Amino acid sequence: MIKKGFLLCLAAGMFVVAPMQADAAQISLALSGGITASLDESVTSDDEMADVLDAVVKDNYTGLCIAQVSDYVNVRSESSEDGEIIGKLFDKSVGTVEKQENGWYLINSGNVHGYVKSEYVVIGPDAEALAEEVGTRMAVVTTETLRVRMEATTDSPILGLIPQEEELVVKDETEDFVKVSIEEGDGWVSKDYVDLRTDYVYAESKEEEEARLEKEEEARLAAQKAAAAKIKSSSGSKASQSSDVIGSGGGGSASGNAVASFASQFVGNPYVYGGTSLTNGADCSGFVMSVYSNFGVGLPHSSSALRSAGYGVSLADAQPGDIICYSGHVGIYVGNNTIVHASTAATGIKYTSPANYKDVLAVRRIF
Secondary structure, eight states: OOOTTEEEEEETTEEEEEEOOTTOOSEEEEETTSOEEEEOTTOOSHHHHHHHHHHHHHHHOOSEEEEOOSSEEEEESSSSTTSOEEEEEETTBEEEEEEEETTEEEEEETTEEEEEEGGGEEEHHHHHHHHHHHOEEEEEEOSSEEEEESSSSTTSOEEEEEETTOEEEEEEEOSSEEEEEETTEEEEEEGGGEEEEEEOBOOEEHHHHHHHHHHHHHHHHHHHHHHHHHHHHTTTSHHHHOOOSOOOTTOSOHHHHHHHHHHHTTTTOOBOTTOEETTTEEOHHHHHHHHHHTTTOOOOSOTTGGGGSSEEEOGGGOOTTOEEEETTEEEEEEETTEEEEEOOTTTOEEEESSTTSSOOOEEEEOO
């Protein structure tokens, strides 16, 4: 219970209680925006105080906001559905709220400044409670070869190896170590060998969306042209005739199905850290890079960098040939909720189902 005789301040989304003069007859709520509300002595219950605090936060409209929508909500130039659409605020996007106007919030998110309907975003304490859930903690490898260990000690057995500049999802964190997710499982790395950051989703402006779509379309057309030329030149070869793919159910492009079919013929071949040979051994990104190289498409030898290749689609819309990206790992979708990938040194190149056997960070389509 908050009792009279205390000053309660809101700063940076945190409530701090400090003593006032003993004979004070009111409780003042001083907020970071300079707005003050007063309570009389009768407001002493926790529930009553919570209601007042909610009202004050909503009247102030400063601080964090988080979108809660199925996909995205339009950001408009005015607080009306007649306002011009200037951007999109995606689910779990974060931003700040300046004010309320006619059931709309004026927000800032990324490079977007405009209005969204208040029913699609949460603010104040609710947003603070969601903040940790919507941010993704990442560890970027800063050493040439990172040893991921089974326990949070430098002499624990090695679980797996990760190359420099890879980005791994953080599962847990101590003072000196972080637990990260890799193909072999969750393991620990010293903070001395990674840079840590928290990623958030922000709104995308109309201009940013148009530029992104144009870039993705150019990349798609270039990849299709390269693949068509490669398939034509290798007509009748093993690459175009292989039918070992698990089965796409008839979906996807001809080029994507050709990629999935070609990749599938290497199941059973070895995994080699840093390798790019489809026959003598490749690691996960080396496998994807070499498969696509056969179709005239150049891709980076990095699972993190592959999260930006081509253009994004949802896992529900995945088609054969799509690249499925995980924390520290990547594979190629072959249909029927299955990927083919260079998994680990113990298992080599293999099929895995379901495709979301671990958290999917991105699905990228080249064709």
